[in-house]
Amino acid sequence: MSQQPQVYVIHENAEWFPPFAAAFAAQGVPAQEWLLTDGSIDLSAEPPQGVFWSRLSASAHTRDHADSKEYGRAVLRWLESWGRTVVNGSEVLELEVSKVAQHAALRAAGVDVPATAAVFGRGDLKTRARSFSAPFISKHNQGGKGLGVRRWDSHDDFDAWVDGPDFEPSPDGITLLQEYLWTREPFVTRAEYVDGELVYAVRVDTSAGSFELCPAEACAVDGEDGTPAPPLFQLREEITPEHPLVAQHRAFLKAAGIRIAGIEFAETYDGRLVTYDINTNTNYNPDVEAIAPHSGPGRIASLLGSLLTQHQPVPA
Incomplete structure (x- = not known):
């Protein structure tokens, strides 16, 4: 060095x-x-x-x-x-690798989070899942890029998966069960922060039902015919530093000592603003970067x- x-x-x-x-x-x-x-x-x-x-x-x-x-x-x-x-x-790394830690920290800060249960091992999964109405979500405690996230429309299908050969455990052995968030429109939002300030917010299209929503250019995939897939990420100019959830996020980031992060939230049909993920190694989508008023990597540099x-x- x-x-x-x-x-x-x-x-x-x-x-x-x-x-x-x-x-x-x-x-x-x-x-x-x-x-x-x-x-x-x-x-x-x-x-x-x-x-x-x-x-x-x-x-x-x-x-x-x-x-x-x-x-x-x-x-x-x-x-x-x-x-x-x-x-x-x-301390920030511990939040990056544990959604349990994220959920606990956000809830303690007064941020609305999804109803979630942490299941250690496989034995209690089927029983605990009965406390959630279908559809519900299962995900890895140590995830990233949306990997390991599944939607379940019936408890019987979930039971078969838990008992079958396709069950995929989290790297740390902790599976999360979570309420399914019915969004007002088919998108979620990723707000990017550097040094406690909002850089910009991105609308992420979820209409295809995928949970793998990595914004980096290295994660991009082409359509079935080899042409570029439709853009999943678009700038949300109406999300400003004055937005009430942005103010909550900024206070949370300061208290947690997180200086760089992307935070994802959903706007539900019944008016909730639910924060469900923190990405402390955030990446930036090149199409959004090309039109955004500020650059994420530029702010970091x-x-x-x-x-x-x-x-x-x-x-x-």
Whole structure:
């Protein structure tokens, strides 16, 4: 690693990095990737000087990087023990990899969240599911990209899945059962925040019924005929910093120490604004970025560049 102070981006998926690399370069912010897919650290050695940004992902296991969560826990605690500036540090990582932790933190902050049960192992799943009216949702506690999320229209179908060979456990063994949110229109909203401020909000089309809604260019898929699929993501200009839920989100992010995040919510037919997911390694859709009044990666580069300018070497 460089001896000169710089921004270190801690993550495990190089495919998601190019938009951020371009933003750092455009603003003249020296930045270096730190891939947590292998390697070692000397716990008694001093870390390099600089600013560290964690982009560790709950979906790392889907890229054969299941150990990156534990690598991240170790590295972030090491950095923090030396007094380094860590953006989205160890406590934020715990929110990223646990929807139980997200639900608890949001509920405690007064944010409306879906009715949810956490089931440990498989034995109590069928019984606990009876407390939810069909349709209902099952999902992984450690998810990401909407993977592991299923809608169930009957308890019998759910029972057959639980007992059958296609049952897919969460990487941490915790399955969530959750009320199905009937939205007023077939979309959900993803609000992007950097340093506690709303960058913009995105309308995410759910009319096809998919829960895999990753906004990054690397996640895009073409239509069946090979042509680009219709855009799933559109700018919601009517969601402004004055929106009441945005104010709740901002207060929550400040209290939780989360400086960069995308937060997803649904507007239900009966008027609820229900927040159901926090993405602390948020990505940005290139089509939205092209027309948005502000750039997500640009705001991040500005924030981290400012922190680097303020950086004072921490004595050993």
